[in-house]
Amino acid sequence: MSAPAIEVHQLTKSFGATTALDHFDLVVQPGEVTGFLGPNGAGKTTTIRILLGLIRADGGTARVLGKDPWQDAVELHPRLAYVPGDVALWPSLTGGETLDLLARMHGRVDTARRDRLVERFELDPAKKVRAYSTGNRQKVALVAALSTDAELFLLDEPTAGLDPLMEAAFRDEVAALRTRGVTVLLSSHILGEVERLCDTVTIIRDGRAVEAGNLAELRHLTRSTVTLRTRCDLRRPGGLACLAAVPGIHDLSVDGDLVTFEADAEHIRDLVSALTWLDITDITWERASLEDLFLRHYTTVGGTAPR
Structure with missing residues (x-):
């Protein structure tokens, strides 16, 4: 070389x-x-x-x-x-x-x-x-x-x-x-x-x-953001158990039929397997960008990046 x-x-x-x-x-x-x-x-x-x-x-x-x-x-x-x-x-x-x-x-x-x-x-x-x-x-x-x-x-x-x-x-x-x-x-x-x-x-x-x-x-050092809609009743006990059990899932939230969370890249295979248990009607998968990585290093305690 x-x-x-x-x-x-x-x-x-x-x-x-x-x-x-x-x-x-x-x-x-x-x-x-x-x-x-x-x-x-x-x-x-x-x-x-x-x-x-x-x-x-x-x-x-x-x-x-x-x-x-x-x-x-x-x-x-x-x-x-x-x-x-x-x-x-x-x-x-x-x-x-x-x-x-x-x-x-x-x-x-x-x-x-x-x-x-x-x-x-x-x-x-x-x-x-x-x-x-x-x-x-x-x-x-x-x-x-x-x-x-x-x-x-x-x-x-x-x-x-x-x-x-x-x-x-x-x-x-x-x-x-x-x-x-x-x-x-x-x-x-x-x-x-x-x-x-x-x-x-x-x-x-x-x-x-x-x-x-x-x-x-x-990009392996950052997380992808996933947004999906499902027909499953997520309010029932254990409704999100299939997702909650996946390692590398962060900030999981539910608003009606809308589910959002962040996922570590190294656990994508486990996540895709878990998603098959949900009756998904729509999904958006936003790949981690260079901006995500940059802001992770430059965001201040107050939550804004320096100019």
Whole structure:
């Protein structure tokens, strides 16, 4: 098996009294699209800046494409593409001039692909950057990055400011990167975006990794919600005995002929067997989502997730 494209172990970084990373671990395999989830301030951008060699970690180790991002930054940068969530460009240049400048700086650009991307993202390259909206500045960064032949893409909230149509175009381009076998680390708090695009996910909280794995593995850690209607008289003694006896059933409730509960994934077979005893007229089975997992880690005592 080839070495990881990104391998971070026990990474620490503080800014004064603020701990941004607290013994953080992250592994991204070659050819994977990995989602990097967490709210603002969780440590995502700090991690990416360390991987780019822009800041130095206080402790731990980081390897990017087999290299030290701090010691080998000059060698690594032509092999990387980076899109930040808040793009700052040269206001006096046009979009086309900016793309040309960024291409010369990177050195590994497919100009035919760049022309296609300019059209796909509906970017006017003749307009001055100072006249661009936030979304159009983001498009410049995306076109510049996606037109390169980089081996690793580091995308930090890359769809900030884009409208839904352009977000869809971005998803198509990331899918194309996966098809080409390119590695992507996608930092985002848009759960649907990550769920559509990513092979694996790492969730960070307070500078520490709290969950990591592929989506199928992570969904085993959450529960499905089941809602059904039955003709059985659930008010009679033992009316719900077949369900109550199933391990992994939680928050079972009855309202007339309506039954709702949550079910652990590892006990689904037992549950399906038990349901055959009920005269069911309707059933809805809502699979646990990445949002469920995310909120489980970020819900506060008061019951709301931080923004």
